[in-house]
Amino acid sequence: MGNNNFNSKNFDSVLHGSKIDRDALEKAAKSGNTDALVNSLSAEDKQKLNSVLNDKKALEAMLNSPQAIAILKMLSGGKKNG
Numbered sequence: 058m059g060n061n062n063f064n065s066k067n068f069d070s071v072l073h074g075s076k077i078d079r080d081a082l083e084k085a086a087k088s089g090n091t092d093a094l095v096n097s098l099s100a101e102d103k104q105k106l107n108s109v110l111n112d113k114k115a116l117e118a119m120l121n122s123p124q125a126i127a128i129l130k131m132l133s134g135g136k137k138n139g
Contacts, residue, residue, distance in 0.1 A: 082094055
């Protein structure tokens with residue numbers, strides 16, 4: 058399910074200086090489908106993503122980063138879970 062509370066300005070500030078394709082991220086946030094986002098990554102970045110996703114400690118560190126927290130907050134419409 059997509060998020061109707063997508064804030065384009067917030068995404069721009071979070072993505073500043075990153076390699077993430079802004080349009081692919083925006084589409085993924087609005088649609089809830091991450092395929093386009095993953096497909097927009099370079100082969101090297103896809104390999105890095107797979108490595109992190111398969112390493113519990115690395116995944117926890119990534120999800121606890123300020124950038125990930127900001128993106129997750131935007132995707133959830135600012136709602137806190139737990």
